[in-house]
Amino acid sequence: MSFSSHIFCDRCGAANRPQARFCRACGDPLHTDVSSTPSALDQAQNAAIYPAATTLTGLLEPQHELKQRYTILAKVGSGGFGAVYKAMDAQFGNRVVAIKEMSQSNLNAKDVQAAFEAFQRESLLLANLNHPNLPRIYDQFTDTGRSYLVMDFIDGETLEARLQHIHGKRLPVEKVLEISLQLCDVLDYLHTRQPPIIFRDLKPANVMLTPAGHLYLIDFGIARHFKPGKAKDTTALGSTGYAAPEQYGRSQTTVRSDIYSLGATMHQLLTGDDPTETPFHFGPIELPPHTALDGLDDLVFSMVSISASQRPESVALVKQKLQQIATLYTSERTMPLLKGMLPVKEPPGKQATGIHNSRKIAQYHLTKQPNTLFLCFGHSSRVTSLSWSPDNKLLASASFDKSVILWDTATGQQARTYQKHTSRVLALCWSPDGRFVASADDEGTVHVWEAASGELVYIYKGHTYRSLHAVVWSPDGARIASAGVDQQVHIWDPMEQKTLFKYQRHTDTVEAVAWSPDGTRLASAGKDQQLHVWQPEGQKTQSRSWFGLISSLWHSSSPQQQAFEHAGPIQALAWSPDGKQVVTATGSNERRVSIWHLASRTRTRLEIIPQSTKNAVAWSPDGALLAVGGNDRLVQLWKPSGDHCTFTYPGHQGNIHAVAWSPDGTRIASAGVDRSVQIWKAPR
Template structure:
């Protein structure tokens, strides 16, 4: 649910927060806790000069099924407090979209508080209306009705990070979790800081961070955010949350982006120590982190973020993000090197069966992993995404990686430096698949918004969108000659279209259920498609189905060796073999005439991802059991001639849904249900 701003106490409903009463100092305007006797910023007494917000102000009177502003049907109230209420509602004029409606009442406020609250309310509306980022709520409407201001925005299901920390109070958060959340917050705030003029959030704290059930992070409550004004020496109004706001936010200087760096530092300090910064504002105990539990230097860096002299803090939020990414990468590498190979099976020495064995004569390999090594550890961890990563793809020249996922973005980054190159923005839902053009100049992305979009890989600009699918698009693949693109989805079709004009060529409708994976043969003559109907179809890509000649041995061959849905399919570089990965926990290797070569049974849970090495000698397959740190959340690399497991990579903490080889076959990139991308050494 959308959390009401300024929250301090949790209501009974999950994810709902009330709007707490506060003392606003009449001298400097600082927001103080309700029990405060003196302003913590200027030291002036509060009782003699401050009007306390009336907790019984006339707000929250909208009842279920009432209609507001002629269009918003109220479902329920999800938060209420001294200055307003928050409702869950439905917009009857725009497809019955769920929205959150913030209500501000002027009843019971002093003239100073009315002016301040109204200004903050309008400022929040104007700021949010100008922004577009996956980590920020969208605003749809603002209006005044019956003595109340209303703001209509996204309804966000979840809980505030403040609630999350209270639930986790009995345990200390893992440093990986702290770094991941910190990096994602950096990404959102850096977006604000790089607007023109820059936007300073000024109220970063756990109560203003929302976590959704699928792990997405949102910043909420822009009531005291402001634009940076060059040449101005101090802010016109002093506001901030005790413990999280730096000294300059209380009228001593103009707030700069480094104020948000201080607030992020306070939040990270709280995450690592379980100490509430509001207990002793401006005083942070040194963080003592054991080298066995955290990367060296992280504690000193966070204390640098909290320096009372802003000139000694890191120069920008981008610098903070880069440092946190470096700490995360170093820590992941240390963890990978410290892991021991997991012995899951006794070693078996078995030769491959004859390649002319028919489909029903299944031969299997149990993976011989004794002696298999945990090679190479993590080289680099990319933290640019704010939600789950669902697809990765290596550029043909090996210099760049593209990644995409539930944050609706495609991000392209330099594999040598780790620097972000560009972000492709334009999808309206999660991105599920990626494919580079053979020349590396363009990239195609398939999305749950029913489109495939083609982008310029140098600047992230959209070239065109293909929108012939009637439902989610799960897979996309570029033909080897770069002239055609194939896409497939839950509409049970595979569609072939022109890669330059997006002109539809033809549709293959042979599957009876969702299509999850597609792959072109190396010569571009055939396509293999994998489906929830437990089959892999191989069909002629040169002529539309129905025009195929029976003398062609590859004309719509259907391979049905799996016992559950088929998640991925990949063609060997020489075009002679096909590998398919399934929910039945196997990878099956077979020739293009449907003769099973063997079944790899190394995984203990569903296999989601699959990739042949460029030389055709190895396959990397990714799996997971849906549980964090599950035993089979890993990538297994195995020999395609002997079936031996070469090594197992456990760098991903959750189920691995995508994997890709570097063009030279020396590295792999993978991503799980988390928001990071792992690059690691393959040999």
């Protein structure tokens, strides 16, 4: 099976079979379409071959006995993988153990086999290992059709949880050194086994910390023995942001793959930056002024080199360098190393800043450009969408941090924060009268709320799948269009709170939707590589046969519907102010911006250099310029004729995901992975 056919977990980035319902690495539910649901045949095979496939897990109550030996005390964790219980082992003086229970519910036959193999792999690997930073395995058994693994009970919390409790989400340097040295010790032990064991999934969620500061490496479900001479791994797995590039390319993982993950983890501990938000991109590290720390940032950056050959050859070398740094750093400090999480002293002149703002300092070094009006900081994760209020006074920004912030565009200060979403906010828009904001999230809902008060008015729940990528208000204010992974565009009445129409002619995720300036047509596009331009009036909700769909799209002379083919997935689109053209921005193979002339069905291509995925595009209100943003971290202004770029704005340090022109045409707002919202003057 090709790597591109896998489904990738949104939480950890692991590759899963197309039919999987739960991530085989972290257990989270996967975003799948209807075709991914196990068939009746799969379910029958599971029941016949794996009795546990129809057995629920996580249901054991306190005092329940397993194997006439283990007494359940409490359930301490659960997920798509199954459950983990705290229990007592009667045969060894009632010692406390952890019992991991494997779930096979709602899996097809192949995924049951894969889950079972991962469970067995973890058991066999740990059973033959003996290290103070690894949990010990005591038993493995099957009971009433369920598989169980008995191991050390670790009284503590994950490093991921520890970071969530810390203001700024970064650790003092001495604590980072302590954790890193322990990780080096256990990784060096694994790498020097015969054959070497590559962990392949080092990240804070797989590191347990006890109250005394002792560390355990957990979850060996995807660890592998290194096989000399083998070019590729059997499966491509890992966690986005922490996994080395070769884990995505199917090359065999080596010890240097674990070194990359260790470097990504160290960078996060030192800066507070979550690498899952900016895979393969690591911002500068702000360290206390101490000669012993010279070279620590260089070491970390060498560990996360894209090229494996440029990383340190072994964890032992990394450990040696860290020990040198730790010895020098602690020799001049009154407090010894490894004695808890004490606040690190700020450099002179920065005491007033504190840890609260250190996240912003360490995050990215953003510099005001000559035409920058405001650098707005408030989001703790990437910004996904921007929208100006009709009167130019407020700018709304949506973010992965589950919030929407309204910015005062005269001062650059926060005017209001909306925090009633329970998942990532992916798109937003203003009502034409400026009274309301509609914001769409990763759970498939749209919140309509009052901008002045933040009061929630209505939640639209008409979509059948999670993750809405687009929401737009009609120019007359009577309708809202929303779209996402369910491949549909819904048109609904926010005041009457009812669905009016469902456009069902896309065959993959819809990434972008926009109303024509006169409100009579909609343009929609996405991963199916087609731009559809259509009139909602007179359309029928029922989907047609495939032949009928193609025929209606390509051979109908009716102006109600047009389709334009691209060579890659479409990330964004926008109408020209006169309604005669639609501009699209694409990624993948095409990586270009195209202007479609609807009357003649021709297009103009903008030959943008450097070529990169384009995520955002906006037309100036007068139609004279296009603003384009993408993974090159630049916003470029182009004439629609495609002749040349008139201006480049280089103020961002991460991929750009949103660009918005102010209604009066005097200002542009841009935002993306670097978490800043930047408002700048539009050049004349």
